[in-house]
Amino acid sequence: MTEKQATRDAYGKALAALGQENKQIVVLDADLSKSTKTADFQKVCPERFFNAGIAEQNMLGVAAGLAASGKRPVVSSFAVFATGRAFEQIRNSIAYPKLSVIIAATHAGVTVGEDGGSHQAIEDIAIMRALPNMTVLVPADGPQTRAALKAALEHDGPVYLRLGRLAVPTVYGEEEPLTIGKGKILKEGKDVAIISCGLMTSVAIEAAELLAAEGISATVCDMASVKPIDRQLVYSLAAGCGCVVTAEEHNIIGGLGGAVAEVLGECCPVPLERVGLNDVFGQSGKPQELLDEYGLTAENIAAKAKKAISRK
Amino acid sequence: MAECKRENLTATEVAAKALEMRRMIIEMLTEAGSGHPGGSLSAADIMAALFFHEMNVDAAQPKMAERDRFVLCKGHAAPALYSVLALKGFFPKEDVFTLRKLGSHLQGHPDMKKLPGVDVSTGSLGQGLSMASGMALGGKMDDAPYRVYAVLGDGELEEGQVWEAAMFAAHYKLDNLCAFVDNNGLQIDGNIDCVLSPNPIADKWRAFGWHVIEIDGHDIQEIFMALDQARTVKGQPTMIVAHTVKGKGVSFMENQAGWHGAAPKPDEKDRALAELV
Numbered sequence: 001m002t003e004k005q006a007t008r009d010a011y012g013k014a015l016a017a018l019g020q021e022n023k024q025i026v027v028l029d030a031d032l033s034k035s036t037k038t039a040d041f042q043k044v045c046p047e048r049f050f051n052a053g054i055a056e057q058n059m060l061g062v063a064a065g066l067a068a069s070g071k072r073p074v075v076s077s078f079a080v081f082a083t084g085r086a087f088e089q090i091r092n093s094i095a096y097p098k099l100s101v102i103i104a105a106t107h108a109g110v111t112v113g114e115d116g117g118s119h120q121a122i123e124d125i126a127i128m129r130a131l132p133n134m135t136v137l138v139p140a141d142g143p144q145t146r147a148a149l150k151a152a153l154e155h156d157g158p159v160y161l162r163l164g165r166l167a168v169p170t171v172y173g174e175e176e177p178l179t180i181g182k183g184k185i186l187k188e189g190k191d192v193a194i195i196s197c198g199l200m201t202s203v204a205i206e207a208a209e210l211l212a213a214e215g216i217s218a219t220v221c222d223m224a225s226v227k228p229i230d231r232q233l234v235y236s237l238a239a240g241c242g243c244v245v246t247a248e249e250h251n252i253i254g255g256l257g258g259a260v261a262e263v264l265g266e267c268c269p270v271p272l273e274r275v276g277l278n279d280v281f282g283q284s285g286k287p288q289e290l291l292d293e294y295g296l297t298a299e300n301i302a303a304k305a306k307k308a309i310s311r312k
Numbered sequence: 313m314a315e316c317k318r319e320n321l322t323a324t325e326v327a328a329k330a331l332e333m334r335r336m337i338i339e340m341l342t343e344a345g346s347g348h349p350g351g352s353l354s355a356a357d358i359m360a361a362l363f364f365h366e367m368n369v370d371a372a373q374p375k376m377a378e379r380d381r382f383v384l385c386k387g388h389a390a391p392a393l394y395s396v397l398a399l400k401g402f403f404p405k406e407d408v409f410t411l412r413k414l415g416s417h418l419q420g421h422p423d424m425k426k427l428p429g430v431d432v433s434t435g436s437l438g439q440g441l442s443m444a445s446g447m448a449l450g451g452k453m454d455d456a457p458y459r460v461y462a463v464l465g466d467g468e469l470e471e472g473q474v475w476e477a478a479m480f481a482a483h484y485k486l487d488n489l490c491a492f493v494d495n496n497g498l499q500i501d502g503n504i505d506c507v508l509s510p511n512p513i514a515d516k517w518r519a520f521g522w523h524v525i526e527i528d529g530h531d532i533q534e535i536f537m538a539l540d541q542a543r544t545v546k547g548q549p550t551m552i553v554a555h556t557v558k559g560k561g562v563s564f565m566e567n568q569a570g571w572h573g574a575a576p577k578p579d580e581k582d583r584a585l586a587e588l589v
C-alpha cells in the first residue's frame with residue numbers, strides 16, 4: 001500500500017485504453033472533462049467524445065438514445081450533478097428500459113474538499129441503489145477501477161461507477177478481475193467483520209492493523225459491488241464473526257451500511273455499526289481534515305469494531 | 313414607505329469599490345489555495361454596482377424584510393460575493409482569509425445558513441434563476457417593494473432549468489426581477505461556442521419574453537443606465553446581457569479558460585496586485 005492514485009485518474013487512463021479497442025464506446029461529459037479525466041479519452045478518440053455542455057439532464061438522455069442504438073455510452077460529471085440533476089432521466093430513460101449506460105461519476109464524497117457541501121455527493125449510492133436494474137460499483141483504488149470499468153462494459157444493463165478526486169493508497173497490488181455481485185476478503189479474522197467500499201477500504205485495512213495490535217482479529221471485506229451485494233458473503237461473515245462494521249464515504253443511510261443492514265436484518269441479525277456521514281452534509285476543508293471531521297478514520301472504525309464486539 | 317438603505321455611490325466610487333473587490337478576490341483565493349478567479353473577476357463591476365449603487369441592503373439588518381434580494385446563480389464566483397459583502401460590512405474583512413477552510417462561514421460556494429447577506433445557497437449551476445423567480449413571485453404576492461437581482465454565467469445558460477425559469481418569469485410578468493448574464497465567452501472546457509453554444513444569447517431571452525439590454529459589463533455608467541431602465545419596465549422581467557472579460561483586470565488571467573478554477577500562487581498574487589491599482 002505505497003502507491004497512491006485517484007480513482008478518477010485510473011478511470012481516465014483505462015477509458016482511453018479501452019476506447020481504442022472497443023469502437024462502440026462513446027463518451028459524454030458536461031464541461032468537466034479535465035476534472036473527470038474523460039479528456040484522456042478525448043485525446044485518443046476525439047471522434048467518439050462529445051461535450052454535452054453544462055446540461056446533465058440532456059446528457060443522460062442522449063446516452064440513453066446512444067445505448068438504444070447499439071453504442072456503449074460512458075458519461076461523466078461530478079457525482080452530485082450526474083446522479084442528482086439527472087436523476088429522473090436516469091430512472092425513466094436508462095434504468096426503466098434497462099439500457100446499458102455507464103454513469104462514471106467522479107468527485108464523490110467529502111474528499112471533494114474545498115468546493116464544499118454543495119459539491120460533495122453523500123447520497124448518490126443510496127439513490128442509485130434504489131433503482132431497479134441499476135448496478136452500483138465503488139472501487140477502492142486505481143487497479144480496481146480499471147477492473148470495474150471492464151466489468152461494467154461487459155455487463156448488460158446500466159452501471160453506476162463511483163469515483164473519487166483524491167489520490168488514495170493502492171490496495172490491490174495487481175489488477176484482479178471484478179465480478180459484479182461478489183465481495184472480496186482482503187484479510188481474515190474471527191472477532192469482527194469490517195465491510196467497506198471505495199477509499200474506506202484502505203482505511204479498513206489500517207483499522208484491522210490497529211485492532212490486531214490490541215489482540216482483536218478482524219476480517220476485512222471489500223464490497224466494491226454495493227449492488228448487487230454479495231448476500232452469501234455478508235451472511236457468512238456475520239455468522240462467522242458475530243458482528244459487523246461497515247465503512248463508506250457516504251451517508252450511513254441508504255449506502256453500503258444500509259445494504260448490509262438489510263441483509264443482516266433478513267438473514268442473520270448480529271450487532272452492526274456503520275461508519276459514514278451521520279446524516280449530515282459535508283463542508284469546505286482539506287480532504288483529510290474532512291475525513292477526520294466525519295470520523296472516516298481507522299481509529300473510528302476500530303472504535304466501532306470494539307463497540308460491535310461488546311454488543312455481541 | 314420601505315426603509316431605504318441604498319448607498320447610491322457614483323460611478324467613480326463604484327469603480328474604486330470594484331478595484332478593491334478584485335484585490336480581495338486575488339488575496340483570498342491565494343490564501344485558500346483553490347477556487348475560481350476568472351468568473352469572480354468578470355462579475356466584480358456588476359456586483360459592485362448592485363451592492364454600492366442599486367440595491368437596498370443593510371449590513372446591520374441582513375434579514376430586513378424589504379431588502380432587495382441577490383442570487384449569485386454562478387455560485388463558484390463566491391469570492392466576488394464575499395468581497396462585496398465584506399466591504400459592505402456584513403462580516404469582518406479579515407474573514408475572507410478563512411475562505412474554503414474547515415469550519416469557515418465562507419464556504420467554497422455561498423451558504424445562506426452560514427453567512428449573513430447570502431439570500432440563497434447556490435453552487436449547482438442552473439438553479440439560481442428559478443429561486444430568484446420564486447423570490448420575485450413571493451414579493452409580488454405580498455405587494456412587497458423589493459426587487460430581485462441575479463447573476464448567471466454564460467456557460468450556465470446551457471442548463472435546461474434556466475429556460476424553464478425564463479418561461480416562468482415571463483409568464484408571471486415578474487417585472488421585479490432583473491438578471492445579468494456575465495457573458496465572458498468562456499466555461500471550463502473552453503470557449504462557449506466550442507463546448508455547447510448558447511448563442512445568440514440576447515435573441516433567446518427576447519424570444520422568451522424578457523426585456524433585454526446589452527451592455528459592456530465593465531462600464532459602470534452602462535450598468536447604471538441598464539439598471540435604471542430595468543426599473544421602468546412593466547410586465548416583463550429584464551435580462552442584462554453584460555459583455556465581460558473573464559479574469560478582467562489581471563492581464564495574465566484575461567480570456568484564459570485555465571484561470572477558471574485555479575488559485576494564484578504567491579508570486580502570481582504579487583503580479584496580479586501590482587496591476588490592480
Ligand SMILES: Cc1ncc(C[n+]2csc(CCOP(=O)(O)OP(=O)(O)O)c2C)c(N)n1
Pocket residue numbers: 030031032054081085350351352354386388435436437438464465466467468469494496498499500558572
Ligand atoms: C450543475 C452543475 N454542473 C457543473 C458544475 C461545474 N462547474 C462549475 S463552474 C462551471 C463552468 C461555468 O461556466 P460559466 O457559467 O460561463 O461561468 P463563468 O465563466 O462566469 O465562470 C462548471 C461546469 C456546476 N457547478 N454545476
Ligand SMILES: [Mg+2]
Pocket residue numbers: 465466467494495496497498499
Ligand atoms: Mg462564462
